[in-house]
Amino acid sequence: MRTSLRDAVAMSAAVLAPFLMGLALVPLRTSLSHTNLALLLVVVVVAVSALGNRFAGALAALSAVAWFDFFHTEPYQSFHIQDRADAETAVLLLFVGLAVSQLSARARVLRRAAVSDAQHLERLHAVSRLVRSGRCSADELVERIREDLIEVLDLRGCRFVRGSGPVDGPPPRLEPDGSLRVEGWIWDLDRQGWPDGETELWAVAHGRCHGVFVMTPVPGVAPASPEARLVAVDLAGLAALALSGQKDLAQP
Template identity: 40%
Template sequence: MSNYRARVTTAAVTGPLVVCAALIPFRDGFANANAALLLVLVAVAVATAGLRSAGIVAALSSAVWFDLFLAPPYFRLTIDRRDDLEMTVLLVLIGAAVTQLAIWGRRQQARASRQKGYLDGVLTTSVAVAAGSSTAELIDQVRAQLIAVLRIDGCRFVPGSTTARGPLLSHDGTVTRGSHELKVERDGLPTNAEIELPVQYAGRTRGRFLLTAATRITRPDLEQRLVAVALAAQVGAALASPAELEQPSG
């Protein structure tokens, strides 16, 4: 990641430099407004890498090289014309704004991709249940999906209806320890105890997944936790008897 950041930051500095240097032979007949648009495009290209700091560097670099090479007096960090001064300030502001928008867009795209992955996981498990896959295979599949969705270290399944003793991931996505609700998105999942995710069907507990987040702080949001509950419910349905499955819900 550090090498990637270094390469993007280098591009943020040298990209505007190359553009401005290339425009030096044409600066007398090339409007500075058009040059500014080209520099904004460079800032956008850098911003798509997803690093806010690199986007800001690209905006500042664009302003500096524009001032040195394209705004008279040339090769001095001085601007005599008001239009060029305004253009320089706008370069910084627009570059910073575009960077923020690009990063927001990447986050929305990543969120949509994650949501699709969660849905695919639930659907895959549903298909496995409908296809009559063995309970052991289904549990292993859900274990792997829980680790991926919650970004935890490990997960194991324990059959039976033993009452929860440690932190509990409830059906509504909340995580509690006793009567105290934990702020998962702020503090992360507990790392000093296994978190119990009940496997239930028709009001009966069929077992529980024990989730381990011992080596790192992970902060799954409510959506991720609800996906985990849905996955556990699929196992609960698989463990139910045929007679229970035939009974109408409610």
């Protein structure tokens, strides 16, 4: 599994940020209640969770509890709590920090999904406009869709072969519903990932296959979302329409 630079920075911040906040609040520990000090540390947990992933958020919550104990409970500069109320505050800080970190990470995932869906929709609209306008040849449109498929499905490569598949034997094939068909196997694409080798995506229009996009996934990379796979199927359908001479997708 590849770790992004952003997630790596978030993991570092999960350890350092609560420490720095706890240290900065030391002059205020006699004037602020322990509850307020804990809430300020929760703010740091939220910030780390928004920057990174749920693991960074959980680590930040644990770090916040540790430095709250070290800097703001007696005996100071010790990972030991004498007062029962302080112990309860530390436990609540842990639970609140964990809960908030998971919610923040989930919000980040949903935000990414919304942005990705908007980008996929724009791709479909752009290709649809090209098909309607007739400003480019079928070959040019197929090349544009081939490049789009590489980005939408995060592929290592993709080539287009005219004619009705299969190209060589019965390789895995992406179905119109976004599932993967593998001869002789029940294949769960979301859990098992892409199979080894090439995968076909047929360009079908009016019940006829006009060509095959032969896709090469990147080994070890998680498959694209079901929504992205459906976009890929629609893009292949637009290629088939162009190849069949159908310029108008629908009449207004």
